[in-house]
Every structure is written in structure tokens, then in C-alpha cells.
Amino acid sequence: xxxxxxxxxxTASQIPEPTLRRLPGYLSFLKSLNAxxxxxxxxxxxxxxxxxxxxxxxxxxxxxxxKGRTKIGYNVESLIETIVRFLDFHKTEKAFLFGVGNLGKxxxxxxxxxxxxxDIVAGFDNDSAVINSVHNGIKVxxxxxxxxxxxxxxxxxxxxxxxxxxxxxxxxxxxxxGIKAIWNFTPQSIKVPDNIIVENTSVYSDLAVILNRxxx
Amino acid sequence: xxxxxxxxxxTASQIPEPTLRRLPGYLSFLKSLNAxxxxxxxxxxxxxxxxxxxxxxxxxxxxxxxKGRTKIGYNVESLIETIVRFLDFHKTEKAFLFGVGNLGKxxxxxxxxxxxxxDIVAGFDNDSAVINSVHNGIKVxxxxxxxxxxxxxxxxxxxxxxxxxxxxxxxxxxxxxGIKAIWNFTPQSIKVPDNIIVENTSVYSDLAVILNRxxx
DNA sequence: TTTAAGTTGTTAATAAAATAACAATTAATT
DNA sequence: AATTAATTGTTATTTTATTAACAACTTAAA
Numbered sequence: 001x002x003x004x005x006x007x008x009x010x011t012a013s014q015i016p017e018p019t020l021r022r023l024p025g026y027l028s029f030l031k032s033l034n035a036x037x038x039x040x041x042x043x044x045x046x047x048x049x050x051x052x053x054x055x056x057x058x059x060x061x062x063x064x065x066x067k068g069r070t071k072i073g074y075n076v077e078s079l080i081e082t083i084v085r086f087l088d089f090h091k092t093e094k095a096f097l098f099g100v101g102n103l104g105k106x107x108x109x110x111x112x113x114x115x116x117x118x119d120i121v122a123g124f125d126n127d128s129a130v131i132n133s134v135h136n137g138i139k140v141x142x143x144x145x146x147x148x149x150x151x152x153x154x155x156x157x158x159x160x161x162x163x164x165x166x167x168x169x170x171x172x173x174x175x176x177x178g179i180k181a182i183w184n185f186t187p188q189s190i191k192v193p194d195n196i197i198v199e200n201t202s203v204y205s206d207l208a209v210i211l212n213r214x215x216x
Numbered sequence: 217x218x219x220x221x222x223x224x225x226x227t228a229s230q231i232p233e234p235t236l237r238r239l240p241g242y243l244s245f246l247k248s249l250n251a252x253x254x255x256x257x258x259x260x261x262x263x264x265x266x267x268x269x270x271x272x273x274x275x276x277x278x279x280x281x282x283k284g285r286t287k288i289g290y291n292v293e294s295l296i297e298t299i300v301r302f303l304d305f306h307k308t309e310k311a312f313l314f315g316v317g318n319l320g321k322x323x324x325x326x327x328x329x330x331x332x333x334x335d336i337v338a339g340f341d342n343d344s345a346v347i348n349s350v351h352n353g354i355k356v357x358x359x360x361x362x363x364x365x366x367x368x369x370x371x372x373x374x375x376x377x378x379x380x381x382x383x384x385x386x387x388x389x390x391x392x393x394g395i396k397a398i399w400n401f402t403p404q405s406i407k408v409p410d411n412i413i414v415e416n417t418s419v420y421s422d423l424a425v426i427l428n429r430x431x432x
Numbered sequence: 433t434t435t436a437a438g439t440t441g442t443t444a445a446t447a448a449a450a451t452a453a454c455a456a457t458t459a460a461t462t
Numbered sequence: 463a464a465t466t467a468a469t470t471g472t473t474a475t476t477t478t479a480t481t482a483a484c485a486a487c488t489t490a491a492a
Contacts, residue, residue, distance in 0.1 A: 018479070020428055024420035028380065028403035042439065050405050053481055058441065070439050071489045088427045106322030116420055117427060156430060164244065181430050183422065187244035189266050197429045199422050204240035204332055206399070206417045211304040211333060212236055213413045214372060214397050234449070258469065269451055274471065287459045287468050435492070445482070452475070462465075 019060045023083055024116070025050065026060070030080045042073035089117040094155045096179075098170045099162030100125040100133075100140050103185060107161060108135040121155065146177065156180040164188045235276045239299055240332070241266065242276070246296045258289035305333040310371045312395075314386045315378030316341040316349075316356050319401060323377060324351040337371060362393065372396040380404045 029049050033041055043061065047054035061074065064086040068074045084090050097104055100123045107113070108123055123140035125131060133140050158174040160167050164186045171182055171190040181197035184190055187204055245265055249257055259277065263270035277290065280302040284290045300306050313320055316339045323329070324339055339356035341347060349356050374390040376383055380402045387398055387406040397413035400406055403420055 014432075015428065016479070017425060020424050021418075021421040024418060024424050025403055025405060025416075028420075029405060032380075032404070044439080054439095055441090055482075056480065058439090059480090062441070068440055069489090070441090070487045071437080073439070087424045088431050089424075091427075093427060093430070102322045102325040106318045109318040113419070113423070116423055118423060157426065181426055183426055187241055188248070189241060189245060191265075197426065199426045199429075200241075201419065201422045202237075202240060203329070203417065204244075205237040206415050207329070207332055207334060208236050208240050208303045208305075209233060210373065210397055210399055210413065210415045211307075211309060212231065213415075214309070215304050216230075232449070260469075270469090271452075271471090272450060274469090275450090278471070284470055285459090286457045286470055289469070433492100436490090438487105438489085440485105440487080442485080443483085445480105447480070448478080450475105450477070453473085455470105455472080457470080458468090460465100460467085462463100 015063050019063055020087075022050075022060055023064070023087055026057070027080065027083045027087075027089075030076055030083070033076050034080060038076055040069075040073045041076050041079070043068070045073070087117075089115075091117055092119045093117055093157055095120045095157040095159055095183075096146070096155055096174075097123045097138075097159040097161060098125070098143070098146075098174070099160060099166065100127075100130045100135075101161060101163070104159075104161035105130075105135055107159065108138050111136070118157075120159070143173070146173065149177070151178045157183065159183045159185065160190070161185045231279050235279055236303075238266075238276055239280070239303055242273070243296065243299050243303075243305075246292055246299070249292050250296060254292055256285075256289045257292050257295070259284070261289070303333075305331075307333055308335045309333055309373055310335050310337045311373040311375055311399075312337065312362070312371055312390075313339045313354075313375040313377060314341070314359070314362075314390070315376060315382065316343075316346045316351075317377060317379070320375075320377035321346075321351055323375065324354050327352070334373075336375070359389070362389065365393070367394045373399065375399045375401065376406070377401045 026046055029046060030041065043057040044054040047057045061068070061079070064082050066074060066079055066082045095118060097107060097120050100108065104123065108120055120138055123135070123138055124143045124146050125140055126143050130140050131142050156179065158179040158181070160170050160182060162170050167184060167186040167188040168190050171192055174182060175192055175196055179196070181199070182190065182192065184198060184200045187202050190198060192198060242262055245262060246257065259273040260270040263273045277284070277295070280298050282290060282295055282298045311334060313323060313336050316324070320339065324336060336354055339351070339354055340359045340362050341356055342359050346356050347358050372395065374395040376386050376398060378386050383400060383402040383404040383406055387408055390398060391408050391412055395412070397415070398406065398408065400414060400416045403418050406414060408414060
């Protein structure tokens with residue numbers, strides 16, 4: 001049986017995902033340049049930092065709309081601001097997190113995400129050991145309280161850091177409530193309606209690549 | 217300036233990275249089938265679970281050397297074993313972890329990685345608040361103790377979960393000691409000799425994709 | 433003022449990955 | 463025993479991403 005890959009309902013999802021994935025790396029590098037009071041940077045310099053082709057950097061940056069100056073390069077500060085705005089890292093996207101285990105707690109405590117536009121507003125779990133605990137100012141509630149929560153709250157993003165076996169039911173719960181996007185940290189593939197955005201983050205894929213490179 | 221992308225010194229690094237990245241997902245799915253006492257699975261069934269093309273699954277599985285049976289599919293148990301062995305998840309790769317902050321602690325405590333061939337044997341940090349603490353049986357030492365550590369110890373992999381600004385010096389330290397592969401969880405690009413394997417895991421790239429899909 | 437060199441930005445070529453097409457096989461059904 | 467349908471596995475095509483080539487520009491140097 002063959003299935004067409006799920007296509008974006010959008011008219012045109014212009015920007016290639018590889019570009020989108022590289023931009024935060026550039027941003028980190030640019031910030032370090034800025035911290036060192038460096039005013040201009042060329043695509044070649046960025047490329048050499050990441051051991052990649054400079055044309056690719058130029059093209060990636062072109063997507064953001066920034067203009068460079070011949071023989072000078074790009075203004076570091078305005079490039080930072082352009083990328084931040086392009087990636088919507090300047091806005092604040094609220095999120096719920098389900099499953100306050102080790103990984104869940106780490107994400108709650110992780111200050112870094114705040115600077116990149118993510119604001120986790122509450123945690124949910126079924127384990128009484130963590131319910132009512134507070135991490136980094138974020139309180140953990142019983143999952144039952146989520147069911148009763150007003151759907152008027154403007155949270156569009158849900159994070160799954162539950163045990164693998166709970167991933168699907170957690171996703172179902174979130175979809176029923178009205179969540180628009182799910183960030184799934186379990187290796188389980190979750191089934192959701194076509195209009196729900198799912199992003200899977202699997203540390204096991206990275207591990208597979210490392211072990212393969214180490215052993216071959 | 218243009219730079220050729222760093223190429224694997226290997227004669228042929230045969231297996232495509234996208235395939236390698238998909239295999240752990242298949243594995244997770246197969247384990248759930250096995251838990252439900254399902255004996256055989258077709259590439260079409262796997263494909264439909266992940267909303268992908270069945271040909272791609274067939275090709276991915278072909279890389280592992282497994283043979284399927286026409287009209288029947290693949291034997292779930294032997295497919296699991298084949299993928300596990302193919303990915304070297306059956307071996308135990310020892311690792312050091314540098315930077316015992318929130319993310320570092322989470323990785324130390326994360327039991328899941330043990331089942332996928334990763335065994336973190338020690339943590340290192342400069343903060344006296346965490347030195348000598350034990351997480352999941354793994355002790356945290358002062359970074360200075362790493363410098364003095366015998367290079368005879370068979371640890372090939374180092375994990376960086378330090379603050380971004382410490383990433384490069386931590387990498388330098390590890391390379392000097394004799395580490396062969398680095399798993400970098402900071403968004404900073406680290407510079408290492410060509411023979412050192414580097415895998416970057418950036419949660420910000422995933423966030424960028426989610427925010428883009430949500431807002432466009 | 434002219435020339436040279438570095439850099440952007442665009443267009444063309446190549447490489448890699450995903451999808452489609454299809455041949456071969458074989459279990460199940462008639 | 464013959465036929466049908468499901469499925470693997472391979473080859474061809476298309477799409478996507480990367481790399482190469484090059485034209486245009488502009489700053490700095492001669």
C-alpha cells in the first residue's frame with residue numbers, strides 16, 4: 001500500500017526545512033560575533049564556521065530578506081534581528097507540557113527556550129509525586145485538570161515528554177482540547193488529524209548516526 | 217570563500233543518513249507490535265503508521281539486510297533484532313558527559329538511553345554544587361579530574377551539555393584527551409580535527425520548524 | 433582615476449533523496 | 463490446479479537540495 005506523504009495544506013510552504021533548521025545555528029554564531037563587537041560578517045565566514053558551502057549560506061540568508069553589501073558582508077546586528085523575526089523567536093508561543101519526568105522537568109527548567117520564543121505555562125502529570133510541584137516558576141497539575149481547562153486559553157502548542165506508551169493518549173487528549181501543534185519527544189509515531197502539526201524530536205536518531213559513524 | 221563539506225574519511229559511508237534517522241522510529245513501532253504479539257508486518261503497514269511511502273520503508277529495511285516474504289511481510293521479532301544489531305544498539309558505548317545542568321542531569325537520569333546502547337559512565341562539571349552528586353548511579357567529578365584521567369579508559373564518546381560559551385573549550389579538552397566522537401547539545405558550532413566525529417543536537421532547529429508551520 | 437580583489441546574488445549543473453512504475457514471487461482462494 | 467491479490471524488491475523518474483559557475487557590484491589599493 002502506498003500513501004502520499006502528508007502535504008502542507010498551505011498554498012506554498014516556500015522555505016525548505018533544511019534552511020529553517022540551519023538558521024538557529026547561524027543565529028548562535030552571530031550572537032557570539034556580536035558579543036565580540038564584530039560589525040560585519042560575510043557568508044564565507046559563516047560557511048567556514050560550519051564547514052559548509054558559502055553559496056548555501058547566502059541562499060539561506062536570502063530567504064530571510066536580508067540584504068548584504070558587496071565586499072563588506074552583512075551587518076551582524078541587523079542580521080540577528082532579521083533571523084529572530086523571521087523565525088518568530090521574538091514572539092512568545094505558550095505551551096503545555098505533558099509528562100513531568102526527567103526530560104519534562106529539564107524542559108521546564110531550561111531557561112534557554114524562553115529566549116527563543118517558547119513559554120511553557122503549565123505542566124501536567126498523573127503522578128502525585130510531581131503534582132503541585134513548581135519548576136522554574138511553572139506549576140504541575142493533574143492531567144484531569146487539563147480536561148476541564150477553558151478552551152479559551154490561547155495555547156496552541158503541546159509538548160509530549162510522557163513515557164512512550166502514553167504518547168498516543170496524550171496526543172488524543174490535546175487534540176480534543178484544541179491544541180494546534182504537538183512537539184513529540186517520544187520515539188512513538190502519534191496519529192492525529194491532518195490539520196495538526198507534529199514535530200518529532202528523537203534523540204535516538206542522533207544516537208544512531210553517532211554509533212554508525214563511530215563503528216564504520 | 218568556499219569549502220568542501222567535511223567528507224567521511226571512510227571509503228564508502230554507504231547508508232544514507234535519512235535512512236539511519238528513520239530506523240529507530242521503525243524500531244519503536246516494531247516493539248509495540250511485538251508487545252501486542254503481532255508476528256508479521258508489511259512495509260505498507262509501517263509506512264502507513266508513519267504516513268510515508270512504502271517503497272521508502274522497503275528500501276530502508278533492505279539496507280539492514282533483512283529479507284521479507286512475499287504476501288506475508290517481515291517477521292517482527294527478527295526485524296527488531298536485525299535493526300538493533302544494524303544500529304549497534306546491542307553493544308554498549310561508554311560516554312562522558314560535560315556540564316551537569318538541567319539538560320545534563322536529565323540525560324544522566326534518562327534510563328531510556330541505556331536500552332539503546334549508551335552508557336554514561338561519569339559526569340564532569342566545575343560547579344561545586346553538583347560535584348560528587350550522584351544521578352542514576354552516575355557520579356559527577358570536577359573537570360580537573362578529567363584532565364588527569366588515564367587515557368587507557370575505553371571511552372570514545374563525549375557529550376557536551378555545558379553553557380554555550382563553554383562548548384569549544386570542553387571540546388578542546390575532550391579532543392586532547394583522546395575522545396573520538398562528540399555529541400554537542402549546544403547550538404554553538406565546535407571546531408575539531410577532521411577525524412573527530414561531531415553530532416549536533418539542537419532543540420532550537422525543531423522549535424524553528426514548529427513555529428514556522430504554526431505561523432505560516 | 434584606474435585596477436584589483438572580495439563579496440553578493442543569480443543561474444546552471446550535479447548529487448541525493450523520495451516517489452512511481454513494474455516485474456517477480458507466493459500465499460490464499462476459487 | 464488455476465487464478466487472484468498482496469507484497470517484496472528493483473529500476474526508472476521526479477523532485478529537492480547542494481554545489482558550481484559566473485555576472486554585477488563596490489570598496490580599497492595602486
